[in-house]
Amino acid sequence: MEFIQLKGVGKSFNNVKVLQGVNVVIEEGDVFGIIGQSGSGKTTLLNMVSGFLEPSEGEVVYFSRVDHTPKNLNKNFSKIKKHIGFTPQHTSFYPKLTVHENLIHFGKMYCLDAKTLETNAQSLLEFTGLKGQENKLAEHLSGGMKKRLDISCSLMHKPKLLILDEPTADLDPITQEEIIDLIRDVNKQGVTVVIASHHLDSLERICNKLAIVHQGKVRGYGQMETVLQPYMKDNFTFNIRVGKDKDRLVNLIRRLPDTKIVDQGHQLAIISKNPELAMVALMRIIKQENLYLHDLDLHKPSLREVLTKIAQQEQ
């Protein structure tokens, strides 16, 4: 069921179009990822979805969960924003308040009653792993904890839509994983999530839908597989580690059609437009030449690679 729809949305700043022709539908329960290079318009798109920015052209439509009637998000923002939880890239709470005080403060801003406030706060402390930290000043929390608190603050009023801008930025890999898991858990509780991030691997893990933004345009949009599909064929990579027979193998593989080989030192990367044929041919060569194969890794194109590919295509 549609939740938010962007219809031909465009945005200009000082007569410079930073975003144009965006048609995207975010459905209830989605974990919607927005990816793109820096300056591609990714954040602009996120801000459009959040209602923070008003589009220069087109409109952002919000579908009421009650009667499913479409409403212009920006025109009805004052009413709709109570259903939105927004977690910006940088910490967005009062550092001089304790964790608990922050949660209660933002909860109160949504006019929650005292009981609900405390219930929600305790529930979120438990849920986000902040239990035990509630009396600490927010500024004394670690980076990961701060992000948890940020997300908690956004969830205090139990929004239907959680928008996260670079939620894993500036975090170590383990904490990134934890935050991603947390977001997934939030989504499991029925909250629609929209994430813009540079950490494509993380997004790849949790997003079911994706929009790839490049140079102000959405270059890919839809289910993750759908988005990746066009880039699958020429982006399968075999990473082969062969011992002393590497040079011989390189010479044999070079004879294969539509195949490129990249010598990466300790391993060879074989890129083929037809991965199935390439695989068969490679196996045959190994068998015929009786080569010793240490490791073979079939690599599906990642979002990063897709993005890189898109960038290269544009160039």
Add this chain to the structure above:
Amino acid sequence: MNTLWLLTKKNLRLLIRAKGSALIVVFAPLLIILILGLSFNNSAKYGLNIGVYSPNFNEDATSFIGKLQEAEFKIVKYNQSTSCIEDVKLGFLHTCISLPDSFKIEGNTQKEITFYIDPSKINLVWMIQQTIEQKMNLKSQEVSQNIAQNMIGAMSDANSKVSSGKDKLGQIKDRSSSAVSSTDAAKSNLAKIDLALSYPQYDTSITTTFGTHLKEKLNSSNSKIIAARTALNNANISGAERNTINGLLTQAGTDITAASTSLTSGNNSYTAIVNLVADLNHDLISAQEKLTNASVQISASTKDLEAVKSSPNEGVKALDEVKSTLDQVNSNLNAQKITDAKVVSSPFVTKIEKVAPENTYLNYMFPALIILVIMFSSLLLGTTLVMMERNSPAFTRNYFLPIKKITFILSTYITTLILILIQVVIILLISLIFITDIWTTLIPLTIILFFAASVFTFLGMILGYVFSSEETAILASISLGSLLLFVSGVILPLESVSPVLRDITSFNPFVLCEKLVREVVIFNSSVSSLWVDLGLVFCYALILFLIILIIESFMHQHLVNKIFHHHHKQREADKLEKKEV
């Protein structure tokens, strides 16, 4: 040293590139100095509002007012001194001058001119006093000159009259001298009269001789008479008659005979008598001559004496004139009723009356001090709180809160008010030690301070919204506060700036609030009498609040910029990281 220079260069570069900071840090003090310099670059005392009360605005009063107007003072005439004094209290007038009925000095009493001043305007009161007294001294000098001129005129007149008397006395002296000389001449002339007659020794025997001679003659006559008798005897006459005639004849004959003899004899004769008479005649002629001469001399002396007689008359006349002149001089001098040197030198005495009760400087300074505290506290708190909120990490999140903008604004405003309230309570409690009667004005004072705090808080908040960096905004607040303070008349009197600028600065919220507090604390004025200024301050607060609402509506764009700025910084950092890798 090189590192030091590099760091300094970096600091300067950062400062200049932060345009707002550079503008405020570098130009705000210059701008303040420039404004103050242009404002106070003169020694004139423009636009002092002076109320003049006179029972009758006569020529002297008008002349005095004219002198004040020459000095660009704005003069307001009053027919009642109470109204004039009241306007000083209300701050419409800088001073009220109560003039005497007349400026004419008619005795040894100095005329009193009273100045009513507001002692709470500490920095101005002396200037006003000096300026007005300077003008008053000019008038006093003028009157003093007139008095001195009159006295000098009288003295000059006395001098000329005494000179004239002196001449007359000279004439009298000359005439007296002339009389003396005339007297001497008369004396000399009289001395010249020869009254000495030669007095010869007349011979008295002549007379004896003459007698004897006459006797002889008579004897002779007698003989003849005898003879007659004889003849008679012979005559035929009775014997008796004969005898009588005989007897008479005998007697006559005897005498005649004797007399005839005396007349004819020598020295004892008639000749001698003639000679004697001749001699006497001669002597008489000589005496006559001498007497004639004496008569001439006496005649001449009479003339001289006549002259001498006329001199004292003229002298008396001249002395009468001199007396008259001296009487006139005396009268003129008596006509000078001003004889006291103090009155002559200072015909007017100035009296300074304070329209406010006598208090310490702290009392007078209290309104300015409390508004000063409120102004800076409100400005800085307003700016700081807005900047705190804006720079708070939670600012972005706040945008998504279902809270109206006005609620955020009012929360900042109320926070400031609470903090100001604490400060004011502390100040008032401390003030109670020095200003014990402040309780009586607590309600109106609270109202005024509430409005003052509102205006300055909103001003501070506007600065908080306008500037992007907290340091710049605070510096701008301090600069604005300093500017408002400098053009408030608390440090430098506004009366030194041009009238146009002064009119503008009279709308300075600091000036308005300080005036309101002064009226309430020092003059115990009621709020109702201050409704115009209070209304103006309220309007300021309202307008500033509306401006904040407008600015707040633009803040959305600022938030966008802020977010995009963050992203830009992030991109730059990413690029840098990639390059390093």
